[in-house]
Amino acid sequence: GVSQLGKYTLEDLKQHKSPDDAWTAIQGKVYNMTPYLKFHPGGVKDLMRIAGRDGTKLFMLTHSWVNAEFMLDACFVGFLVQGP
Template identity: 75%
Template sequence: MITEDTDTLDVPSSFPLPDNPQCAKDTLNVIPAFPLPDSPQRIQSKKLTPLEKANKIRKKVFLEPGHSALDWARLKNSDVDLTGVSEIRKYTLDELKLHKSKNDAWTAINGKIYNMTPYLKFHPGGESELMRAAGKDGTKLFMNIHSWVNYDLMLDKCFVGFLVGTKTMLT
C-alpha cells in the first residue's frame, strides 16, 4: 500500500500478519487422523519404494567429461558399431564367461547378451558396478538394483545375442 504523504511502500511490521487465516491453522495443536505426506509420522512408518531402496544402497560417481547420459544417447544414435561382433547369435554360459575384462565386458539380462564395454564409462554407478556382472548372467543383480530401468532400450545397440543352455543367474 502506498501512503499519501511519502509515496513509499508501507511494509507490515511482522509476517505473517496477525489476521492471516493461516495463523489460526498454525496455532492449532491437532494431530491429523492420518499422516500427511512427508509428515514426521509418515516418514517414520513409511515403507520405502524399490527406487528409494536402490538410492540408499547405490553410489553415483563423477563421470569424465563427454560421458553423460546425453553423450551415451548420441553415441548410440551414431553409426558406430557398439556390438563388437559380426553377427547376432546364440552363446552358452561358457562363452559368456570369456568376456569378463574391462576391454571386453559382456553380460546377460533376461536371456539377452549385451556387450557393455562401450557403456562402462557412461554408467552413473561407475565401471566397477558394471564389472560385477561381466562374463555372467547379471539378471538378478540388475533386477535388484535397476528393476525400473529399460535395459533393452539403454543397451539395444550393444546387443550381441542370446544366452542358451542355462537357467542360472548371478547371485
C-alpha cells in the same frame, strides 16, 4: 536380422569378463557392455560385477526400473542359450 545374431552359453560369457571385452546377459539377451561402461551412473566397478556372467538377478535387485533392453540396444550381440 535376428537370424545373424549369435547364440551364447554361460561358458561363452565367461570368456568376456574384462573391461575391454565385457559381456553380460540380462533377461536372456547378451550385451557387450564395453562401450557403455564409462556412461554407467553407478560406475564401472559396479557394472563390472556382472561381466562374464548372467547379470539379470543383480541388475533387477539394484534398479529394476531401468530399461536395459532399450539402453543397450546398440550393444546387443545375441541370445543366451542353454549349454550343450
